Amino acid sequence: MTDRLIIFDTTLRDGEQSPGASMTRDEKVRIARALEKMRVDVIEAGFPVASPGDFEAVQAVAKAVKDSTVCGLSRALDKDIERAGEALKPANSSRIHTFIATSPIHMKMKLRMEPDQVVEQAVKAVKKARQFTDNVEFSPEDAGRSELDFLCRVLEAVIDAGATTLNIPDTVGYNVPEQFGSLIKNLRERIPNSDKAVFSVHCHNDLGLAVANSLSAVMNGARQVECTINGLGERAGNASLEEIVMTVKTRRDIFPCNVDHLETTQIMNCSRLVSGITGFPVQPNKAIVGANAFAHESGIHQDGVLKSRETYEIMRAQDVGWSANRMVLGKHSGRNAFKTRLKELGVEFESEAELNEAFGRFKDLADKKHEIYDEDLQALVTEANIEAGNEWLNLVSLRVCSETGETPDAAITLRLNEEEISAQSEGSGPVDASFRAIEKIIESGCNLQLYSVNNITSGTDSQGEVTVRLEKGGRIVNGQGADTDIVIASAKAYVNALNKIMEPVERAHPQKGEV
Ligand code: KIV
Ligand code: ZN
Numbered sequence: 001m002t003d004r005l006i007i008f009d010t011t012l013r014d015g016e017q018s019p020g021a022s023m024t025r026d027e028k029v030r031i032a033r034a035l036e037k038m039r040v041d042v043i044e045a046g047f048p049v050a051s052p053g054d055f056e057a058v059q060a061v062a063k064a065v066k067d068s069t070v071c072g073l074s075r076a077l078d079k080d081i082e083r084a085g086e087a088l089k090p091a092n093s094s095r096i097h098t099f100i101a102t103s104p105i106h107m108k109m110k111l112r113m114e115p116d117q118v119v120e121q122a123v124k125a126v127k128k129a130r131q132f133t134d135n136v137e138f139s140p141e142d143a144g145r146s147e148l149d150f151l152c153r154v155l156e157a158v159i160d161a162g163a164t165t166l167n168i169p170d171t172v173g174y175n176v177p178e179q180f181g182s183l184i185k186n187l188r189e190r191i192p193n194s195d196k197a198v199f200s201v202h203c204h205n206d207l208g209l210a211v212a213n214s215l216s217a218v219m220n221g222a223r224q225v226e227c228t229i230n231g232l233g234e235r236a237g238n239a240s241l242e243e244i245v246m247t248v249k250t251r252r253d254i255f256p257c258n259v260d261h262l263e264t265t266q267i268m269n270c271s272r273l274v275s276g277i278t279g280f281p282v283q284p285n286k287a288i289v290g291a292n293a294f295a296h297e298s299g300i301h302q303d304g305v306l307k308s309r310e311t312y313e314i315m316r317a318q319d320v321g322w323s324a325n326r327m328v329l330g331k332h333s334g335r336n337a338f339k340t341r342l343k344e345l346g347v348e349f350e351s352e353a354e355l356n357e358a359f360g361r362f363k364d365l366a367d368k369k370h371e372i373y374d375e376d377l378q379a380l381v382t383e384a385n386i387e388a389g390n391e392w393l394n395l396v397s398l399r400v401c402s403e404t405g406e407t408p409d410a411a412i413t414l415r416l417n418e419e420e421i422s423a424q425s426e427g428s429g430p431v432d433a434s435f436r437a438i439e440k441i442i443e444s445g446c447n448l449q450l451y452s453v454n455n456i457t458s459g460t461d462s463q464g465e466v467t468v469r470l471e472k473g474g475r476i477v478n479g480q481g482a483d484t485d486i487v488i489a490s491a492k493a494y495v496n497a498l499n500k501i502m503e504p505v506e507r508a509h510p511q512k513g514e515v
Contacts, residue, residue, distance in 0.1 A: 003257040005248055006224035008042040008200065009035050009241055011274055012061070013073055015232035016046065017509070020469050020478035021278040025057040026385060031229075032061040033346040034273050036068045038266035040241075042095060044071040044226075048087040049080040051507040055087050062091035069135065071095040073510055076125030085132030095137055096129040097167070098122075099510075102140035102154055104147065119154050126161040137165035139202065141511065144170035144180065152190050159193045165224060166197045170213055171511075173206025173236060181216035188221045200224030203239045205231060210239035215247060215255075223257060229274040230282055230289060234511075242267045242288040242320065250315050268321030269345060272375055276382045279467035279478035279493075281454045288320055328374055331366040335359050338377075345374060347381050358384055368484045369463070375456045379463055379482045386480055386492075390499045393442070396420055398491050400430040412437040412491065431490045438494055446470040446501060450478075453486055466493040470501050477501045 012028050015021060023031070028045060035043050045061035046054045062070045070091040074080035076098050088094035100111070100122050107113055113121070122138065129136040138158040140151055155166050168187065170180060184201065188194045201217040201224070203210040214225045231240030245262055248255045271289040275282050284291040294317040309316075317323075328341055338359055339349070349355040361380050366372055387394070396413040410433035413422040423440040427433030435448070450469035455462040464486035468479045479497025483489035 002252075002255070003223055004261060005218060005255075005257040005259050006041045006198065006200070007241065007245065007259065007262060008044065008071070008224050008226045009040045009228065010044040010202070010226050010238060011035070011228040011232055011241075012057075013044040013046050013510075014202075014226075014234055014238050015228040015274070015278070017234040017511075018232055018237070018278070018280065019476040021232060021280060022477075022507075023057070023277055024385065024389060025053065025060045027277045027382075028057045029060050029064045030346060030381075031270070031273055031277065032065050032068075032070075034266065034270045035229075036065050037263065037346055038270060039261055039263050040068050041261075042069045042071050042224075044073060044097060047073045047508070047510045049074065049077075049083040049508065050510065051505065053505070054507065055083060058084075058087040059090060062088050062094065066092050069093040069095050071097050071137070074098045074125075074129070075510060076100040076121045078128055081125060081128045081132070085129070088133070093135070094133050095135040095165075096133055097137040097139065098125040098129050099139035099141050099167075099169075100125065101142050102151060103142035103145040105145065106142045115150055119157055122154055123157050123161045126158045126163045130162040134162075134164070136163050137167055137200070138163040139167040139169050141169055142171040143168045144172065144175045144183070148183070148186060148190075151187065155187065156191045156193060159191070159197050164197055165200050166194075167200040167202050167224070167226060168217070168222075169202040169226075170204060170210075171202075173204035173210060175203070175213050176207075176209060177212045177216035180213040181220040184217045184222050185220040198223050200226060202226035204234065205236040205238065208236070210237070211243045211247070214239040214244055218248070218255065218257065229270045230280065230286070232274060232278065232280055240287075242271065246288050246315060246320065249319075264319055265321045269374070269378075272378055273346075276378055276465065276480070279469075279480045281452055281465075281467065293317075294322055328377070329362070329366070329372040330370055331363075333362075333366075333372075338362055341374070342377055342381065345377060347377075365463075365484075369461045373457045376463060379456050379465060382480065383482050383492075386496050390496060392417060392499050392502055393495050395488075395491055395495050398434060398488055400434060400487050402430045408433045410434040410437045410487075412441075414438065414441055414495065416441065430487045434487060434491045435494055438491065438498070442498060444470070444472065444498055444501070446472045446498070449476065451490070453490070456482065464489045466490045468493040468497045470497045472501050475501060 045058040048055040048058045072084035074084040199222045201222045203213040227239040227241040231237040394415040400410045402408040407426045408430045409426045411424045423437045425436035452467045454465045465482045466489040477500035479493045481489040481492025
């Protein structure tokens with residue numbers, strides 16, 4: 001029998017460190033429920049000490065999730081560990097993940113600490129974490145650029161102090177597969193008490209090698225991989241969960257461990273959910289979850305696939321949940337069918353009023369679009385949450401005029417702190433005109449960093465899902481909007497981003513700042 005590979009998902013923590021990808025408490029709970037349905041072993045829900053909002057989100061995930069272990073991140077500091085321990089109290093199974101940097105450059109330039117002090121603080125942190133749970137993970141941050149002897153010293157000491165998982169991060173994505181694999185092998189061989197802990201890896205994708213490095217580590221004895229849905233994460237992202245899982249599953253002939261416990265058919269659901277909530281679209285050629293991943297475009301391939309699927313396909317689309325674009329509901333579907341399908345997608349309503357409100361939105365959508373797919377339902381719930389979170393500014397109405405040979409123009413009415421204000425503007429296109437009209441009212445001073453439109457399903461009646469990324473004073477937010485009219489979806493996304501950027505949030509970043 002091969003070992004089980006522990007899948008540690010950090011979408012809600014490292015994924016959230018992507019620019020503008022911050023998630024609300026309810027959004028985190030929705031994603032955590034979907035991950036639990038996939039039977040992910042560990043869900044890292046956040047960094048509780050970062051802000052009261054982060055604390056509440058970790059606590060809410062700890063309450064909602066029953067089958068997966070819920071983990072909270074903490075620096076190697078008493079106050080961080082205490083907050084993590086407190087937030088995780090409601091969990092059936094909890095883990096505290098504590099870390100401190102061990103590379104010469106991080107110790108000298110960031111921590112301004114001597115190596116001896118780092119060892120001492122790491123040991124102290126692990127002992128402190130053990131006061132809250134028996135399940136303690138320790139990470140030597142920037143292990144990929146740390147000295148081997150020093151890493152061995154720190155890791156041996158933290159195992160003695162009670163760490164049960166040793167996570168080796170390639171924090172800056174600097175390693176290459178062979179090198180990273182031998183690092184894991186060397187650590188396991190050289191640390192005298194290495195058999196007392198599970199070795200884990202956490203790879204960043206700066207050189208596009210996060211998945212390859214993680215898998216090389218697995219070949220060399222790592223039995224936990226930290227990864228994220230769609231490879232979301234700081235900078236170029238983390239190793240993608242779907243790629244790790246499907247590689248180990250598809251190439252079970254060569255891997256010394258398995259992911260048989262995972263419900264891989266939930267992968268697409270999680271992918272769409274994370275993309276919709278964070279506003280990070282999935283590129284069409286992304287492995288496993290991209291729109292083209294199982295589309296056999298060329299005639300030769302189609303012919304081969306029709307004769308025998310295995311000629312060009314190494315895995316089945318349905319094994320990762322690609323039953324996409326299946327019509328699930330329509331205009332005549334009742335409340336019960338609506339509620340049941342959403343429950344299957346991991347969405348439950350807290351009150352009858354909430355259900356009624358969502359059902360009203362569904363009926364409006366079904367009037368415009370006859371076939372409603374899972375993707376539409378997910379977007380509908382995301383949209384409802386977004387609008388509920390728009391406390392300051394809302395879109396009341398928009399009229400755009402676009403005609404060949406004429407300059408497009410937009411007339412918009414916004415509700416700003418209960419007062420309705422209208423403005424009109426021309427622009428180079430209807431979206432540009434709408435954004436300019438909004439800015440005539442708000443004068444936000446924000447820089448538009450990204451504007452992207454995606455169709456949620458196929459067909460010209462599909463809803464467009466728009467992401468707008470705004471920057472102001474170094475802070476970055478993503479706003480989202482969905483509608484069958486993409487100009488309206490764009491205005492909704494812009495309004496959502498403005499709501500987020502105007503809201504002051506004091507939030508610590510786990511890997512920057514003081515220790
Ligand atoms: O990339 C990294 O080193 C991290 C640690 C906090 C594990 O995210
Ligand atoms: Zn990371």
